[in-house]
Amino acid sequence: MLPQFDYIRPGSLDEAVARGAGDGAVLHSGGTDLLGCLRDGVFTADTVVAIGHLAELRGIEETRDGGLRIGALSTLSEIAAHPLIAERYTVLSLGAGSAASPQLRNQGTIGGNICQRPRCWYFRGDFHCLRKGGSMCYAVAGANQYHCIFGGDRCYIVHPSDTAPALVALGARARIIGPSGTRVVPLESFFVLPAQNVRRETILEPGELVAEVLLPPPGVGLRSTYRKVRARGAWDFALAGAAAALTFSDGRVNGGRLVLSGVAPIPWRAAEAERVLIDNPLDAETIRRAVEACVADARPMPHNGYKVDLVRGVVAETLRSLA
Amino acid sequence: MSEESGKRHDSKRGVSRRSFLGTMGAGTLGVAVTGRTAPAREAVTVESDGTHPVTLRVNGRRFDLRVEPRWTLLDVLRDHLELTGTKLGCSRGECGACTVLIDEQARYACMTLAVEADGREITTVEGLMHGEELGPVQQAFVEEDAFQCGYCTPGQVVAAEGLLRGNPDPDLAEIQKRMSGNLCRCGAYDHIFKAVRRAAELRRSTTH
Structure with missing residues (x-):
């Protein structure tokens, strides 16, 4: 059984942002990462704020500049099966289609996929590691066969997403909505190295969420x-x-x-x-x-x-x- | 599978937690088949020790019940609706024993909050029976000897059903890919893949 938490389904995106900024609040869409983390006690949540019902965060459509807007709630299955993505942005179609299992792809969203927590077994396990506020990275002297060979510094996680590399390769941007407004950030600047901050993987501030991913028009050739x-x-x-x-x-x-x-x-x-x-x-x-x-x-x-x-x-x- | 038997009709809303748990403790549950429409996705706040009314449509039947925020769809199916065909395996979205169809798509019930399944169409392995007759996927699993201990089988069967509803004639590569979210520790994979092929034939010939 999962630990107890309050559940909020906000009536609007604004309310979701306000509620999500509260102490002890976490956002919930597909839940494939969140529920596992809560069950395993990787972190705790006082309040789960659902965003899976918010229509503003849905849909995949062409933009006026010839690019593509992918709502953050688009599932990995939807992205993998989308004909336009397969044709113009093959790398993203393949990334989404090779992530996780069919069931998880039917459930997991692109927004959640780029915001998922690391899979390091010390982080996920019963170890109070640096990333959880502890004083050491257990992988350094431990079992590090699945850890990083680039960009490690005090902490040696690897980023688990298959869609994030595709989005960075395509020069995608994320539209982020938060308590202090909206910002659009290149995916390349969205992720955080341990040397910058060992406690977080993205630049998202409390209450901020990824509303959509914006792909530029596919380059000629x-x-x-x-x-x-x-x-x-x-x-x-x-x-x-x-x-x-x-x-x-x-x-x-x-x-x-x-x-x-x-x-x-x-x-x-x-x-x-x-x-x-x-x-x-x-x-x-x-x-x-x-x-x-x-x-x-x-x-x-x-x-x-x-x-x-x-x-x-x-x-x-x-x-x-x-x- | 007569989920209504032994169940008390509970038309009252706002059951207190105490009386609700009392009901649970007595081994019965307020499961009602009523005319209430599925709730719209209006704003909802549920305290951690409170419950919220949901409507689940499971195997074509409608269940109105109250759920705690932390209950998963798997908890509700097994412990409250007594649909124990759906199995608890890893509890972490890795093994596939709890696979159900939600709005026709295969998903893990252990990774779905019951409160989020409100208003959804859910199909479990029990829903693939035709009365006392096995459905074509179940029949195919029997014919092809596609299990040993059988624990993963309901999840395998439902995953196969989900695959075949989307693609009635998958090739082996497609079957292997689409069945990859279901582990079988007995290693009956070859027989499972054959069973999915056989199920595709049976489904076509029976036009269910």
Whole structure:
């Protein structure tokens, strides 16, 4: 049985924001992460504020600039099955379709997927770790085979989302609504590294919620894809993955992004590899150099050195599939 | 599965927590089949130790009952509606034993708050029977020997039903992908996949 909490279903988005800003309040839409965290005592909640019924947060539609608006309550199943997303933003369709299990995709929302808490077993387990306000990261001297090889600093979580890397690769933005108004933030600036703040994964302030995700118009010559490697063939989180959204002109890469999943506390933009790709044809030599650029600054832990090779392999496969 | 048997008709609203729990303690529950329409999604506040009236439509039948905020749909199905076909496995949205259809989509009942299921159409494994006859998915699981201990089977059957309602003729790759949210610790996967193929045939021939 879940621990007790008050339940509020606000009558409006404004009320949801006001209630969500209250002490001990958490927002609830799909619930696939929240209910597990409450059940396991990862954190507590005095009040669960439901937002799953708010029509303003629903819908997937084209925007006037030729982009796409995805309401935060869109489920991963809806996104994976959406024909326009599959055609124009393939990387996002694949990311959403490879996350979790069919049941969880029917339930989990894109807003929740980018705001989910980390899956580190110390964080989820009975350990008062740094991220929960404790004094140490148990992964440093512990079982760290599933932890990060990039961006770790005191805490070594990996970001669990498969849609977040796709959104960063596509240059998506999040419209955030909160007690002090609305702001629109590039997804790339949405996630927080442990060095910035070890207690939170996103820039959301109390009461703020992601209302929608905004995709820019697909660039001319855009090709995109997502690949992920997992420990088991059926559903699982990524051990390592690569989301690529590259634009091509005259047979050469002329823009775009390469973002790694499962290897860093945030969706990890492989900026050095992107520089290698730009102005080059996507041939074997370019891919080889891009792969090495991806792992040049990897800092594996005692038990996760295999992830360096996984990144090499998954990036090479991903890029080859776009050539 | 006669969920109305032994149940008291409770048309009163605003049952106190004490009397409600007394009712529960007596092994009965105020489950009424009434004419009340499903509540709109109006603003709701429920204290942690209070209850809220919901209407669940389960297997085509309507249940009006009061739920605590923390009760999951699984808690309510098993402990309050006595629909124990839906199983409690991991309690964390990983194993699929509690799979039900909510508005035709396979979901985990252990990860769904009952208060959020208000007004939804819910199908459990009991709802796949035709009277005393097995439905086509259940029949296929029997024919293909698609279980050993059987604990995961109701969830497997409902997941397969959800798959086939959306795609009446899935290929093996689609079946493997769409059944991946249901674990079988006996490892009967090959037989389960065959059963889903067989179920697709049976469903087509019986036009249910």
